[in-house]
Amino acid sequence: MSAINPEMMREPQSAPIRRRRGHRPGRRRGGLLAYLFLAAMSLLYVAPLVGMVVASLHASVRVDAPFSVAPYGDLIQRYGHELGVSVRVTVATILINLMLTIPAAYGLSRLHFRGRDLLLSALTAALFIPPVIFGLALLLAYGLVFKDLVDTLGGLILAMVVGTYPLMLLPLITVLRGIPPVYEEAGLVLGASRIRVFLRVTLPLMAPGIVAGVLLTFIIVWNEFLVTLFVAGTNITAPLLLYNRIAFSGIQPSTAALAVFLQTTSFVAIAVFTLAVNRRYAGRAAR
Amino acid sequence: MTRVRIDRLSLAYDRDVPTVDDVSLTIEDGEMACLLGPSGCGKTTLLRLVGGLLRPESGDVWFDDARMTDVAASRRNVGFVFQDHALFPHLRVRENVSFGLEARGWSKDRSRERVEEMLDLVELHGKERRFPNQLSGGERQRVAIARALATDPAVLLFDEPLSALDRKLRDVLKFTVQALQRASGKTAIYVTHDQSEAFAIADRVAVMHEGRILQVGSPTDVYLRPEAHFVADFVGISNRLPATVLDGGEAGGAVRVRVGQAVLSAYGAAHTVPGEAVMLHVRPERVTLVPNAADGPGDLLTGVVERTIFEGPTLQVWLAVEGARLIAEVPGVEELDLRPGMTVGARINHTTVLAADAP
Numbered sequence: 228m229s230a231i232n233p234e235m236m237r238e239p240q241s242a243p244i245r246r247r248r249g250h251r252p253g254r255r256r257g258g259l260l261a262y263l264f265l266a267a268m269s270l271l272y273v274a275p276l277v278g279m280v281v282a283s284l285h286a287s288v289r290v291d292a293p294f295s296v297a298p299y300g301d302l303i304q305r306y307g308h309e310l311g312v313s314v315r316v317t318v319a320t321i322l323i324n325l326m327l328t329i330p331a332a333y334g335l336s337r338l339h340f341r342g343r344d345l346l347l348s349a350l351t352a353a354l355f356i357p358p359v360i361f362g363l364a365l366l367l368a369y370g371l372v373f374k375d376l377v378d379t380l381g382g383l384i385l386a387m388v389v390g391t392y393p394l395m396l397l398p399l400i401t402v403l404r405g406i407p408p409v410y411e412e413a414g415l416v417l418g419a420s421r422i423r424v425f426l427r428v429t430l431p432l433m434a435p436g437i438v439a440g441v442l443l444t445f446i447i448v449w450n451e452f453l454v455t456l457f458v459a460g461t462n463i464t465a466p467l468l469l470y471n472r473i474a475f476s477g478i479q480p481s482t483a484a485l486a487v488f489l490q491t492t493s494f495v496a497i498a499v500f501t502l503a504v505n506r507r508y509a510g511r512a513a514r
Numbered sequence: 515m516t517r518v519r520i521d522r523l524s525l526a527y528d529r530d531v532p533t534v535d536d537v538s539l540t541i542e543d544g545e546m547a548c549l550l551g552p553s554g555c556g557k558t559t560l561l562r563l564v565g566g567l568l569r570p571e572s573g574d575v576w577f578d579d580a581r582m583t584d585v586a587a588s589r590r591n592v593g594f595v596f597q598d599h600a601l602f603p604h605l606r607v608r609e610n611v612s613f614g615l616e617a618r619g620w621s622k623d624r625s626r627e628r629v630e631e632m633l634d635l636v637e638l639h640g641k642e643r644r645f646p647n648q649l650s651g652g653e654r655q656r657v658a659i660a661r662a663l664a665t666d667p668a669v670l671l672f673d674e675p676l677s678a679l680d681r682k683l684r685d686v687l688k689f690t691v692q693a694l695q696r697a698s699g700k701t702a703i704y705v706t707h708d709q710s711e712a713f714a715i716a717d718r719v720a721v722m723h724e725g726r727i728l729q730v731g732s733p734t735d736v737y738l739r740p741e742a743h744f745v746a747d748f749v750g751i752s753n754r755l756p757a758t759v760l761d762g763g764e765a766g767g768a769v770r771v772r773v774g775q776a777v778l779s780a781y782g783a784a785h786t787v788p789g790e791a792v793m794l795h796v797r798p799e800r801v802t803l804v805p806n807a808a809d810g811p812g813d814l815l816t817g818v819v820e821r822t823i824f825e826g827p828t829l830q831v832w833l834a835v836e837g838a839r840l841i842a843e844v845p846g847v848e849e850l851d852l853r854p855g856m857t858v859g860a861r862i863n864h865t866t867v868l869a870a871d872a873p
Contacts, residue, residue, distance in 0.1 A: 297866070407600075409596055409600040410565050410602060412587070413602070414613065415588045416566070416593075417613050417661070418588050418614050418617040419617035420588060420617070421588075423617060427613070428602055435605075469804075
C-alpha cells in the first residue's frame, strides 16, 4: 500500500479556522449598556436573597442583634438529618429518571411506530398538573391503593420521579433528534454491536441533553416543597423543614442560614456542572 | 478479495428512501464500480442495501459465495464512507480510526500500530489527537477513509464521499480515493451524481434512473454508446436528431440512417429495421463545422446558426438542423466567423442510434 502519489494527498486549500478574540471597538458602548441592563435585572432576584443572607448572619432575629456566623456553625448538626433525606431523594430521583428516560427517549426518537407523538404527549402530561393537585392525587393513590408506600422514603422518591421525569425526557428527546442517525450507522458498519454503538456513540453525544435533564431534575427536587408536603410523612426534607420552622417559630437566623445554604448549593451545583460540561463538550458536538 | 453480486434486489415499501426496483449487478474482485444517477434515483438506497443498512423486500446480496441478505451490517465487514464523512464528533482522530478495531477486540498495542499505519497511508500523521472539528474538510474525508480501511473490510462502499467539498478539493480527492482503492485491491462501489467523478475513477459505471440500472459499462461505453435516452442526456450534453433507418440490424452493429438529405453511419444501440423512425444522439464535440456547405458530400448536414456562445477553450454553436437543434462544440474561434443566420455544413463523426421510445 505504498504506491500512492503524495501529490494526490495535497489539498489545494487548507485555510485554518481561527476564532476571533476580543471585541470589536464599535461595540464597546453597546456592550456596556447591555451589561448595566442585565446587572439591574439580576437585582430583581438578588435583592431578596441579600436580605436573607443578612438575616442569617445575626445572633438572633432582632434587628439590632450583633453580627454572627453562629447560625452556620451548627447547620449540619441541626439539619443534618433533613439534608440527608434531601440528598438521598434528589440523587435517587435523578438516577431513576435517567434509567427510565434514556431508553424511553431512544425509543421515542429512533423507532417509528403508530401513536408515537400521542404517547409522547401523554408521557409529558405530568408537567401540566399543578403540584398541589398532583400532591393530593398521590396522597389518595398511596392511601387507597399503594398502601405500602405511605410514609416511606420510596414513596417520596416515587412522587418526585413521577413529577419530574418529563423534565429529563424532553431534553433527551431534543438532543437525540438532533443527532443524525448516520453516526450510529457508521458505528454499526464498523462492526460494533447495537449496544456498543449506543454506549460509545449515542450516549456520549446525548451528554448535553443528559446534563440539562439532570440539572432541571436537581433544581426541582432539591427545592421541592409542595408535593413533598403531601407525601413526605415523617421523611422531612430540608425545604419542608424550612417551611415547618417558618410556620411554627418564625424566621430564625438558623432558618435563614439553612435557606441560604440550600440556595447556594443549587447555584454551586449548576455552576460546577455547567463549567465541567462546557469544558468537556464545548463546540465539539458541532461538525 | 471479494466479488459482490447484487441479485434482483428490490425495495419499495420504505417511503423514507428512494426505491430500488429489481436491480442486478455484479462487481468483480478488485473492481471500482460507480453508481451514477440524479438524486432520488435509488443509488444510495442500493449502496445501503449492500452495506446492510437497509433490508431488501426481495432479492439477495452475495459476497463471493456467502449470502449477505440476512447478515447484520455489523457483521458484513464492509468499509463505508458516508456523504458527510460521519466522523464521531466526540472522539479524536485516533479513536475514530480505531473504533472498528476496538469493536473487533484488538489489543491496544496492535490497534495503535494499525491506526498509525492507516494515518500514514492517508498522510495524516501527527493529527491523531485532533477532534474532527479541528480538521479541514479534506482531512476529515481522509480520516473517514482511514477509518473505513482500518478493519481490512471485504468491500468498500462510498456514498458521495466528496459532495460536501468544493470543486478543487473534489478534483484532487477523487484520485486519492481511487489510489487508495487500487492500492488496497478491494472491491468498491462508489455512489455519485457527478459524471466527471465517475468517469475519472470508475472501471465500470452503472447509470441509474428511477430505481433501475439503465446501462452498465465502461465510461467510454456509457458516454459514446448510450443505450437509453436518459443515459445520453445525463452524462454530458446530448443532441437528439430524428432519423430514418436505411439498413438496420442487431444491437451493437453499424446502422445507416438518413437525416434530411444526408446519409450517416451510426452505432446502433438497439435492434433496428429499415424504415424505422429512430433518434440519434450526437455529442457536441463530435460535430465539425464546414463553412461552405453547398458543395458537401452526402454525409454533410446543413444547418442555420442560431447563436454562438464563447466558452473559452471552445465555441458552442447552436444550429437549426432539420427542425431540431444541434449544438456543436468547436475549437478555433477566429477561423470560423460565425454569425446568426449563416448557413453552415455540419459533419457528425460519431452518433448513436436509439429507438425513439427507448427509456
